[in-house]
Amino acid sequence: MATRTRRSQRRTEALSRDRIVEAAVELLDTAGEGGLTFRALTERLATGPGAIYWHVANKDELLDAATDAVVAAALAADSPRAEPSARVESSARAEPSTRGESAEPAESAESAKSPDSPQDKIRAIAFGLFDAMADHPWLPTQLALQLSRSPWGSVTPQIFENIGRQVRALGVPEGHWFTAASALVHYILGAAGQNAANNASARALAPDVDRAEFLDAASQAWEDLDPDDYPFIRAVAAQVREHDDREQFLAGIDLVLTGITALHLSGEQGGTTPSAT
Amino acid sequence: MATRTRRSQRRTEALSRDRIVEAAVELLDTAGEGGLTFRALTERLATGPGAIYWHVANKDELLDAATDAVVAAALAADSPRAEPSARVESSARAEPSTRGESAEPAESAESAKSPDSPQDKIRAIAFGLFDAMADHPWLPTQLALQLSRSPWGSVTPQIFENIGRQVRALGVPEGHWFTAASALVHYILGAAGQNAANNASARALAPDVDRAEFLDAASQAWEDLDPDDYPFIRAVAAQVREHDDREQFLAGIDLVLTGITALHLSGEQGGTTPSAT
DNA sequence: CTCCATGATGGAACGTCGCTCCAGTCATGT
DNA sequence: ACATGACTGGAGCGACGTTCCATCATGGAG
Numbered sequence: 001m002a003t004r005t006r007r008s009q010r011r012t013e014a015l016s017r018d019r020i021v022e023a024a025v026e027l028l029d030t031a032g033e034g035g036l037t038f039r040a041l042t043e044r045l046a047t048g049p050g051a052i053y054w055h056v057a058n059k060d061e062l063l064d065a066a067t068d069a070v071v072a073a074a075l076a077a078d079s080p081r082a083e084p085s086a087r088v089e090s091s092a093r094a095e096p097s098t099r100g101e102s103a104e105p106a107e108s109a110e111s112a113k114s115p116d117s118p119q120d121k122i123r124a125i126a127f128g129l130f131d132a133m134a135d136h137p138w139l140p141t142q143l144a145l146q147l148s149r150s151p152w153g154s155v156t157p158q159i160f161e162n163i164g165r166q167v168r169a170l171g172v173p174e175g176h177w178f179t180a181a182s183a184l185v186h187y188i189l190g191a192a193g194q195n196a197a198n199n200a201s202a203r204a205l206a207p208d209v210d211r212a213e214f215l216d217a218a219s220q221a222w223e224d225l226d227p228d229d230y231p232f233i234r235a236v237a238a239q240v241r242e243h244d245d246r247e248q249f250l251a252g253i254d255l256v257l258t259g260i261t262a263l264h265l266s267g268e269q270g271g272t273t274p275s276a277t
Numbered sequence: 278m279a280t281r282t283r284r285s286q287r288r289t290e291a292l293s294r295d296r297i298v299e300a301a302v303e304l305l306d307t308a309g310e311g312g313l314t315f316r317a318l319t320e321r322l323a324t325g326p327g328a329i330y331w332h333v334a335n336k337d338e339l340l341d342a343a344t345d346a347v348v349a350a351a352l353a354a355d356s357p358r359a360e361p362s363a364r365v366e367s368s369a370r371a372e373p374s375t376r377g378e379s380a381e382p383a384e385s386a387e388s389a390k391s392p393d394s395p396q397d398k399i400r401a402i403a404f405g406l407f408d409a410m411a412d413h414p415w416l417p418t419q420l421a422l423q424l425s426r427s428p429w430g431s432v433t434p435q436i437f438e439n440i441g442r443q444v445r446a447l448g449v450p451e452g453h454w455f456t457a458a459s460a461l462v463h464y465i466l467g468a469a470g471q472n473a474a475n476n477a478s479a480r481a482l483a484p485d486v487d488r489a490e491f492l493d494a495a496s497q498a499w500e501d502l503d504p505d506d507y508p509f510i511r512a513v514a515a516q517v518r519e520h521d522d523r524e525q526f527l528a529g530i531d532l533v534l535t536g537i538t539a540l541h542l543s544g545e546q547g548g549t550t551p552s553a554t
Numbered sequence: 555c556t557c558c559a560t561g562a563t564g565g566a567a568c569g570t571c572g573c574t575c576c577a578g579t580c581a582t583g584t
Numbered sequence: 585a586c587a588t589g590a591c592t593g594g595a596g597c598g599a600c601g602t603t604c605c606a607t608c609a610t611g612g613a614g
Contacts (some may be wrong), residue, residue, distance in 0.1 A: 140425040168509060179529050225434065
């Protein structure tokens with residue numbers, strides 16, 4: 001990689017791996033998951049397959065790189081040492097939500113009120129990924145694929161590291177680091193992904209229809225399930241209809257955070273089963 | 278639907294959707310994710326594409342059906358008392374925990390103690406899926422895909438319902454049902470999937486090499502990361518090397534369970550300001 | 555018993571995909 | 585000036601998912 005020699009403009013601009021990945025992301029954003037084709041890519045970059053394959057091994061690597069780039073941007077947006085430039089987009093959207101009201105996070109740990117408590121940073125990371133998935137509908141699928149195919153790729157460690165640092169900052173004993181970080185990462189990725197999938201489907205099915213109508217239809221479909229086979233889902237359908245996405249997402253994070261703090265505060269000596277007290 | 282008329286044996290046995298799905302599962306198991314091809318399927322069933330497309334709309338539906346079948350089998354294995362053999366294996370392997378001390382020791386599957394607390398049932402469901410993923414390496418990917426693509430498909434409600442019932446049985450107030458069930462489902466699917474992916478990769482890279490060697494290499498790769506960029510991952514690499522999969526998985530479940538119970542116990546008693554006890 | 559509408563089948567073929575091959579182009583070091 | 589090697593892009597290959605359609609077996613109507 002890299003001698004980065006300033007080529008002349010053989011075309012408008014020299015081809016580079018970054019340019020390819022950038023084009024891939026744009027293609028995914030505009031044309032959907034199936035829209036990323038080497039043929040479409042060659043046309044968009046005004047080149048041939050050979051040129052692309054010189055910079056990228058295969059399509060999987062290209063998808064990984066695209067995922068990596070988007071995730072890195074999302075994480076950098078709220079990470080301490082990063083450009084605050086990209087921050088605006090993410091946090092601006094994070095604010096006008098119905099967030100602060102009813103969701104009173106579980107601050108079972110001592111003092112969770114400081115502006116930059118580990119809890120808050122974890123929430124910031126989570127919402128950064130949450131928003132990135134909203135901006136790039138293909139991201140949840142790709143993230144899930146990469147997580148379940150090569151967990152030690154470049155993307156997973158990034159997320160794991162960012163979450164893990166805050167877990168450490170929470171005062172969790174080292175023996176629980178992996179468990180706590182895993183629980184957080186998997187919930188965040190899973191819940192954010194599923195939420196993004198909901199929105200994506202809502203948009204796909206009826207681009208103009210209000211989102212409420214879609215949720216209405218979805219929960220209606222759930223309520224129409226066989227009462228004998230799906231009593232729980234039917235019962236939950238109502239609250240799914242009314243829930244606010246971000247609030248619900250936050251509630252789940254706080255649930256896991258509660259578990260983390262409760263576990264290591266009270267149960268340093270065991271008692272993993274929280275059953276009857 | 279269908280009148281299920283007993284056709285004669287035009288071939289050895291009449292073609293049916295079930296037979297197709299069954300063949301698809303076997304094909305996935307033996308040839309891997311990429312091994313399921315309509316051409317391979319036609320050859321295996323001694324038929325043509327048209328016959329298959331008569332029973333199945335497209336490949337995605339076939340994959341959904343295969344996932345559905347395997348998940349249903351995994352979930353059904355726990356609810357009624359199915360094979361106790363698999364159960365014993367699960368809990369027996371989960372037992373040599375370095376952490377299980379006082380609180381609730383008796384996890385043996387035999388009737389004793391609290392025979393089937395909601396917690397135990399949740400663990401049983403989780404390990405059922407855990408084992409199913411071990412048996413079918415393609416399942417985690419497919420499950421993740423389906424979860425992030427069409428969350429209201431047939432598979433997700435199944436899992437959600439099974440977990441949800443136990444959440445309800447835990448005494449969680451209705452307002453927290455969705456949050457609690459979501460946290461559990463996403464952790465279980467995510468963690469089990471990632472673990473299965475680890476095993477699958479270990480097998481793929483070196484079928485004969487001992488699993489410990491692979492974990493060694495994997496955690497070594499993590500330790501070789503840049504200490505400045507990945508301090509946390511480096512720190513947990515060591516414990517990843519030594520961890521027992523099922524134990525780690527169980528620890529995460531208990532963490533979420535702790536969060537669930539702590540949240541609703543404190544939430545019911547007082548306001549939202551519980552100091553952990 | 556015959557006949558045919560229909561459910562069901564499987565072979566051929568189409569369009570597109572990821573990817574490879576290779577002849578070519580251009581900046582650069584000598 | 586020219587050989588070199590990084591880099592390009594067009595042609596084409598094999599495989600895939602899917603469609604089309606001619607064909608077959610069956611069971612109800614006559």
